[in-house]
Amino acid sequence: MKITRFATMCCLLAFAAITFVLPVLVSAEEPPRNIGYGRGGRMQGGAVSSRSKEPIKPIPINFDDNRAKTDLGKKLFFEPRLSKSEWITCNSCHNLSTGGTDNLPTSIGHKWTLGPINSPTVLNSKFNLAQFWDGRAKDLKEQAKGPIANPMEMASNYQLAVDVLQSIPEYVGWFKDVYGEGKITIDNVADAIAAFEETLTTPNSRFDSWLNGYDEKITAEEKAGYDLFKEKGCIGCHNGFGVGGNSFEKFGIAKPYDKDTQTLGRYNVTKDENDKYVFKVPLLRNIELTAPYFHDASTWSLSEAVNVMAEYQLGIKLTENETSRIVAFLKTLTGDQPELIYPILPPSSANTPQPNRN
Numbered sequence: 212m213k214i215t216r217f218a219t220m221c222c223l224l225a226f227a228a229i230t231f232v233l234p235v236l237v238s239a240e241e242p243p244r245n246i247g248y249g250r251g252g253r254m255q256g257g258a259v260s261s262r263s264k265e266p267i268k269p270i271p272i273n274f275d276d277n278r279a280k281t282d283l284g285k286k287l288f289f290e291p292r293l294s295k296s297e298w299i300t301c302n303s304c305h306n307l308s309t310g311g312t313d314n315l316p317t318s319i320g321h322k323w324t325l326g327p328i329n330s331p332t333v334l335n336s337k338f339n340l341a342q343f344w345d346g347r348a349k350d351l352k353e354q355a356k357g358p359i360a361n362p363m364e365m366a367s368n369y370q371l372a373v374d375v376l377q378s379i380p381e382y383v384g385w386f387k388d389v390y391g392e393g394k395i396t397i398d399n400v401a402d403a404i405a406a407f408e409e410t411l412t413t414p415n416s417r418f419d420s421w422l423n424g425y426d427e428k429i430t431a432e433e434k435a436g437y438d439l440f441k442e443k444g445c446i447g448c449h450n451g452f453g454v455g456g457n458s459f460e461k462f463g464i465a466k467p468y469d470k471d472t473q474t475l476g477r478y479n480v481t482k483d484e485n486d487k488y489v490f491k492v493p494l495l496r497n498i499e500l501t502a503p504y505f506h507d508a509s510t511w512s513l514s515e516a517v518n519v520m521a522e523y524q525l526g527i528k529l530t531e532n533e534t535s536r537i538v539a540f541l542k543t544l545t546g547d548q549p550e551l552i553y554p555i556l557p558p559s560s561a562n563t564p565q566p567n568r569n
């Protein structure tokens with residue numbers, strides 16, 4: 212009898228300890244957080260972050276893609292037969308193994324033609340207010356048609372590109388599944404590629420974790436770099452989800468940029484004198500992966516790029532120490548790179564146009 216009472220008491224005490232005391236102890240150590248899981252593991256901390264008012268926003272994780280469409284877009288992104296030589300793909304110049312760029316001063320296109328301008332990354336490009344350095348394409352879908360028919364890039368044309376896909380029964384089936392039509396159109400090709408590109412975001416950077424409340428994710432030096440980035444005025448142009456991509460700005464506000472006066476930028480679109488040398492502000496996400504820098508690839512060094520910005524955009528000179536802190540901060544913006552299974556493409560049929568290398 213005594214033993215049973217003792218056991219019951221113990222049980223009650225243990226129960227009380229687990230339900231009332233333990234949670235208090237645990238939460239005293241670490242406040243409760245909303246934990247989610249994303250590509251590459253754990254993500255997102257405090258649900259209501261004290262940092263939600265920061266001018267840079269963490270990249271949201273998106274799960275609601277149309278899988279059939281993004282899979283088709285992925286195949287097309289890696290499809291060499293969309294080019295005249297049947298050798299060049301979107302990935303040739305926007306290599307997803309190297310930060311969505313080719314790491315070349317200017318890209319190499321059809322017949323080894325050197326393009327006129329540095330290739331920007333496709334990663335996070337959905338956060339751009341428009342596409343291209345001069346913003347001449349309003350969105351990713353409009354953009355995707357450009358390189359296929361650009362004689363210096365893939366050098367095909369819309370009819371040829373569509374004929375190639377239409378000659379391959381697997382593509383006809385996939386386009387029918389996604390768009391409900393037996394006839395492939397260039398609009399749908401661009402739409403599928405754009406849908407795939409929308410998935411190419413890089414969440415979970417150390418900086419985003421810090422924004423989400425994980426203090427220990429960036430060092431004191433990196434934090435000091437971020438403070439400088441705000442104090443000195445970089446943040447005025449590089450902000451939001453992409454840390455850029457939200458406005459067009461003149462390159463050379465404080466001091467005329469003299470290394471390249473041939474590329475007119477936004478002027479080509481608007482023909483407005485004030486738009487000469489105005490460019491879309493580039494995204495600084497994954498910036499450590501995407502050298503060389505600037506539309507004219509005038510430097511391979513991130514520190515030098517930061518110093519050029521200070522001099523030409525803000526009219527200030529940074530100390531060596533300030534530059535290296537800002538660079539340290541910029542390197543915290545590298546996020547989870549898209550993990551892809553390399554797509555296997557269907558074989559050509561007897562009706563598929565042959566490659567043309569001329």
Ligand code: HEC
Binds near residue numbers: 288319326329331363
């Ligand atoms: C031969 C190299 C080359 C190929 C092939 C190529 N691109 Fe590009 N891409 C570039 C260059 C160079 C630019 C910048 C051109 C400009 O701004 O005038 C660019 C710009 C872009 C942009 C705009 C990014 C931004 O920040 O403004 C996107 C998106 C893009 N390309 C996607 C694609 C897709 C999709 C394909 C395949 C259909 C493709 N590219 C094929 C070189 C290439």
Ligand code: HEC
Binds near residue numbers: 444501
């Ligand atoms: C007034 C707007 C403005 C301000 C302020 C500004 N930038 Fe920029 N930034 C731009 C524009 C526009 C470009 C593209 C220039 C070009 O290549 O034509 C750019 C390009 C860059 C690049 C190269 C990106 C690439 O992919 O090639 C880096 C890095 C950069 N900025 C960092 C900074 C830093 C650091 C600061 C503060 C010291 C800063 N920016 C201040 C507008 C601005």
